[in-house]
Amino acid sequence: MIQIKNLYKSFGEGDKKIVVLEDFHAQFERGKITSIIGGSGSGKSTILKLLIGAYKADAGQILIDGEDITQMDNEGLNEVRKKFGIMFQSGALFNSLTVEENVALPLREHTDLNDSTIRIMVKMKLEMVGLRGAEHLKPAQLSGGMIKRIALARAIALDPKIVFYDEPSAGLDPISIGVIDKLIIGLSRKMWITSIVVTHEIPSAMRISDKIIMLFKGKIIANGSPEELQKSTDPRVVQFIQGDPDGPIPFSKSQVDYGEELKEMKF
Numbered sequence: 001m002i003q004i005k006n007l008y009k010s011f012g013e014g015d016k017k018i019v020v021l022e023d024f025h026a027q028f029e030r031g032k033i034t035s036i037i038g039g040s041g042s043g044k045s046t047i048l049k050l051l052i053g054a055y056k057a058d059a060g061q062i063l064i065d066g067e068d069i070t071q072m073d074n075e076g077l078n079e080v081r082k083k084f085g086i087m088f089q090s091g092a093l094f095n096s097l098t099v100e101e102n103v104a105l106p107l108r109e110h111t112d113l114n115d116s117t118i119r120i121m122v123k124m125k126l127e128m129v130g131l132r133g134a135e136h137l138k139p140a141q142l143s144g145g146m147i148k149r150i151a152l153a154r155a156i157a158l159d160p161k162i163v164f165y166d167e168p169s170a171g172l173d174p175i176s177i178g179v180i181d182k183l184i185i186g187l188s189r190k191m192w193i194t195s196i197v198v199t200h201e202i203p204s205a206m207r208i209s210d211k212i213i214m215l216f217k218g219k220i221i222a223n224g225s226p227e228e229l230q231k232s233t234d235p236r237v238v239q240f241i242q243g244d245p246d247g248p249i250p251f252s253k254s255q256v257d258y259g260e261e262l263k264e265m266k267f
């Protein structure tokens with residue numbers, strides 16, 4: 001469904017140039033949940049932004065249903081984006097709009113459906129995230145977990161084939177994380193949605209993922225099922241999964257040497 005080939009992305013020029021992704025390859029399968037994990041600054045959000053066409057790659061290909069989006073103009077990208085749902089990190093709801101209006105936004109923007117049809121579709125999406133009845137509330141009246149669920153309802157408003165999640169459970173209590181996990185799994189299993197989840201929550205990634213990709217300095221150091229990652233002997237993977245402050249992954253981003261070649265680990 002989505003294939004990334006030989007992708008390069010850097011920021012800045014000359015001395016200030018940082019290479020974020022170097023010869024990056026990945027594949028995201030239809031109907032499966034793939035999580036991308038890795039330390040701060042490892043390039044997770046950059047991948048998400050390249051996938052939605054918000055950043056331009058320096059080189060390489062991003063094939064979505066066989067079409068290379070790196071070669072597309074804005075018009076082409078807008079067409080491809082209709083296949084996407086994006087759940088933004090902060091929820092990114094509009095504070096002045098009600099829950100109903102927030103979830104209806106993509107429908108109003110991208111379809112010609114009439115008001116009553118839109119209202120019914122919004123109700124169905126709210127039902128799916130367990131928040132039927134919250135239509136008339138404003139974001140300020142919602143808890144953090146509810147905001148994430150509304151953001152999820154909006155992400156799936158157009159019945160997308162692909163949903164990108166940026167830290168869907170950051171800042172939530174364990175029960176709310178469990179609720180979001182269950183919703184992501186449900187969407188993937190019942191609606192055959194291809195899910196790409198950027199997350200810091202290791203237990204959550206272990207629960208929901210068919211595949212986990214771990215990044216370190218813009219390179220893949222682990223790529224496999226949750227079980228395979230748990231069995232990994234790579235000290236960087238072990239440290240990250242166990243959340244150990246001491247180990248090969250530096251605490252501060254500024255210590256990262258992007259020039260260093262890394263041996264890729266294969267399962």
Ligand SMILES: Nc1ncnc2c1ncn2[C@@H]1O[C@H](COP(=O)(O)OP(=O)(O)OP(=O)(O)O)[C@@H](O)[C@H]1O
Binds near residue numbers: 011038044
């Ligand atoms: N627009 C930009 N301009 C310049 N540098 C950028 C830009 N976006 C990202 N970077 C740099 O690219 C590197 C990777 O950033 P990215 O946001 O992808 O990391 P991340 O893995 O998402 O980290 P976090 O877990 O902290 O969100 C960082 O060093 C960052 O400073």
Ligand SMILES: [Mg+2]
Binds near residue numbers: 044045046
């Ligand atoms: Mg990020």
